[in-house]
Amino acid sequence: MVNSKIAISTAAMIAIAAAWSGPASATGLSSNVVAEVAVETSAANVIQSMADQAMNELTDQSLADDVRRKKFVSLMDRYFAMDVVSRFVLGRYWRSISEAEIEEFSVLLQNYLALNYANQFKEFNGEQFVVGDETQKNKDTFVDSQFVRPDGPPVNIVWRMRMFDDSYKIIDVSIEGLSMGITQRDEFTSVIQQNNDDVGALTAALKAKTGL
């Protein structure tokens, strides 16, 4: 009886609904931060230029899907530390494959992400991207930003950046407190584990998804 009464209020749904549709928490965003920062290469500036470039290149509705995906991949090449991200999402399994296999995996990963995310830019209509404050925590700089939608609460996005050779590269993205890198790592390592610790099973699945 207890079960049937509380039955349908699925806990997962509550969790995920709160993640995506919950009201924006007060993150102290201020849109004029970018203007105040003098240094051209601040982490927030990097995010701003990436956003400008993405808005310019990806939102054109006449673009063919595969062209948009290619542009998305080259944006990732430029702004993400893909060598770090590729190893992070493999977890400790990165050790069990060769350098060439990591390179191959990295290309597959980028195309997989492009497949999942690039098309979202096609439907842009009236949304705005506002870059906010940056915070330093240990080795990383976290840049706050908000994706402001005309119909619904703003979405908080935090970019985790690290300095490599004097320039900031993105190593993780959190949307409403959920880390894409950690989610992807947990999913990918589970796929590898389910297949007797064989990374090849993951690469095969990515190939099937991306058609590469």
Added chain:
Amino acid sequence: MLTACASTEPAQDTSDYDPLEPVNRVVHGVNGAVDFMVLYPAAMWYRDIAPEPVKTSVASFVRNINEPLNSFNALLQGDPDQAAASFQRFIMNSTIGLLGFNDVASDFGIPYRREDFGQTLAHYGIGGGPYIVLPLLGPSNLRDTAGIGVDYVANPLTWGAQNSDTAEALYLGSVGLTALHYRYATINQLNELQKSSIDYYAALRSLYRQQRNKMIRNGGPSPEFAVEDESASFDFDDAVEAASK
């Protein structure tokens, strides 16, 4: 497991612990089939048919019906201000908000915050324990499952439902609306996730853990996790080091 790691810091789980995985995957599959037959079509219909104002009112009602528990758990977590805020919201929205269908308290600057007994246990340092996929309810863990039980018993509406037909009708109605609302609120994201993921079960498991961590720290900034188990965890520093080799 529940009492083993009590400390004064709120618990934040850093990796998935899923010793019951084979059973969980079966329950996950059954839940998906039941969802596909019942809740999913209802939520799709609701998404496409119901006008925006109706959806907003239902969302307010669903939050309002949970306020006594939010208040109770905030109090247990030693946060009387938040307990008072939730209680105040409940009184305002149930009266001038017309049975909770209008969230006037938010307009007055008292924001909603969900607190449940799982979060209360976590507040006192109790970790999630083994991951559990509950029949019909979906992703949970040992701590949060215990929390659901305590919240059920503590909910004034469930006492009322034992003694009054009106309260029982209200309770059952609220359960139905809650299910419909949350399924609708997550429908686009879950569709996307199901389509894009390679292991939907593992992706949901990770998101559940992260979402609970976030609720436990009340939306505060994510702490730099201390690595508890080197063999199980692989953090960003490890990845940077790996890439530089």
